[in-house]
Amino acid sequence: MPLSPEFHFTPQSLQQRLQQAVLTVLNAAAKPRLLLALSGGLDSMVLLHVLAGLRETADFVLSAAYVHHGLQKQADEWAAFCQVQTAGLQVDFQVCHVELTEPGRNIEQQARTLRYQALAALLDADTALLTAHHADDQLETILLALKRGSGLTGLSGIAAQKPFAGTVLLRPLLAFSRAELEQYASANQLSYVTDPSNLDDSFDRNFLRQHVLPLLQQRFPAISQTTARSCQLLQQSLDYQRQQLAVELPAVLRQQQLDLARLAERREPQRTLLLRSFLRRYDLAPSAEQCREFVQVFLESAPDAQPLLQWGDWQLRRFNGLLYLLDASEQLGLNTAPASGIRLLPEQQQQWQHWQFCWSLSAQAPAADWSSLPLALDISSQLEIRTGQLNQRFKPAGASHSKALKDWCKLWEVPPWRRGSMPFIIAGQQKQIVAVPEFASHCSAAEAQSWLHYKK
Incomplete structure (x- = not known):
């Protein structure tokens, strides 16, 4: 039976607390549109019902989305169920289909990553994403973090609010246990689906949910709520720590890269915390062992050494005292780019490897994020992109001689690892270098007859 937007009798304190918790989070976010990640399960159906009842007073536009992984044979039925329930509440609804690309590799993590990618594609700056994680989810997360030996970041658990996809991700039910959500659903006669995979205790989270949490909650009935409260306090500490690190981090940067000599001057634990703060820019969260390895490889090795670490898809290297991180695409192109690329055609935007070029008579770049170099050549010339051939000579504008x-x-x-794949532009029958994007041109702006615009 479809949901009704009317609230039925619920113990007054629980109904008021749920409404107030959701309103508090929504008011803090101040977004005019909300997108609810709807699975059809108990927690998301409760949040859907609460949000639907608050629309008029809180003045927001509500929509919902179901992410169809195709992992369960009932997935079509669940999508249809969500469609019926949202229709009854006059909530816009859509289904997002995703497909796991590596079935043998950590299904849970893959599904989670794909789910959030699909939801992110539906968002804009004025739309907040809501998920219905609750206090029992928080307790499970903390126990898993303890199992992994996590630090403050892991032990602070699931954040009630965090930046996401250019907007914000909200989780307003973290203070409420599953038992409270079941009580609310029963009082309001809410229907919901149950995922049979939740019974598979080969997954760590399901093992905790079936075998560990019931014992803890029997002995300590309020443990989910008290754990949620501890997470709030730890999150405050984490937020303060990150604010302090944001102030301190520029002192160990040079050219927006991590200056390893400056980092080495810091004492522990500041050194490791600054390292983690910098690596967070790349979504890297190294373990304690990896941090120790980093110190040995980069801070304790000889200055003329060329150390290298491979952490997942990232490669860490050192040059001129700075730390460089190379992603998978850059590693693939290390010194393997072809010696010749493509001929540049005038007044056309052309893509080559990880670059975009436009050779034009106009000094105006195609967009603000493009850079430009002057060329003392008219557009009847022949220009070509090249790489390699580092023995070719070049005389930049203002230089006394060529090198x-x-x-x-x-x-x-x-x-050194970037030199072989660094593009340069040659012209004419003599194949002379006339420009090296990001660095120099053969002429000054006053001598320009055309312009090379580029973007990496």
């Missing part, structure tokens, strides 16, 4: 490109690379402090 081999490999020598300019040293002066420009280009990391």
Whole structure:
């Protein structure tokens, strides 16, 4: 039976607490539109019902989305169930289909990643995403964090609010146990689905849910709520720590890269915390063992060494005292780019490897995020992108004489592993270098007859 937007009798304190908790989170976020991640399960159906009842007083537009992983044979039925329930509440609804690409690899993590990617695609800056995580989820998360030996970040648990996909992710039910949500659902005659995979205790979270939490809650009935309260306090400490690190981090940066000598001057635990703060930019959260490995490889090795660490999809390298992180695509292209690329055509935007180029008579770049170099060539010339061939000579504007490109690379402090794949532009029958994107041109702006616009 479809949901009704009317509230039925619920113990007054629980109904008021649920409404107030949701309103508090919504008011803090101040977003005019809300997107609810709807699974059809107990927690998301409760949140759907509460939100639907608050629309008029809170003045927001509500929609919902179901992410269809195709992992359960009932997935179509659950999507249809969510469709019926949202229709009864006059809530816009859509189904997002995703497909796991690596069935043999950590299904839970893959499904979670794909789910949030699908939801992120539905958001804009004025739309907040809501999920219905509750206090029992928080307790499970903390126990799993303890199992992994997590630090403050892991032990602070699931955040009630955090930046996400250019907007914000909200979880307003973290203070409420599953038992309270069941009480609310029963009082309001809410229907919901049950995922049979939740019974599979080969998954760590399900094992805790079936075998550990019942014992803890029997002995300590309020443990879910008290754990949620502890997480709030730890989250405050984590927020303060991150604010302090944001102030301290610039002191160990140079050219927006981590300066390893400056980092080495810091004492523990500040050194490790600053390292973690920097790596968070790349969504890297190294373990304690990895941090120790980092110190040995990068801070204690000889200055002329070329250390390298591989952490998942990221490769960490050192050059000129700075830390560089290379993603998978950049590693793939290390010194393997072809010696010749493509001919540049005038007044056309062209893509080559990880670059975009536009050779134009106009000094105006295609967009604000493009850079430009002047060329003392008209558009009847022939230009070509090249890589490699670092022995070719180049004379930048203002230079007293030419040098081999490999020598300019040293002066420009280009990391050795990037030099072989660094693009440069050649012109004419003599194949002379006329520009090196990001670095120099053969002429000044006053001598320009055309312009090379580029974006990496």
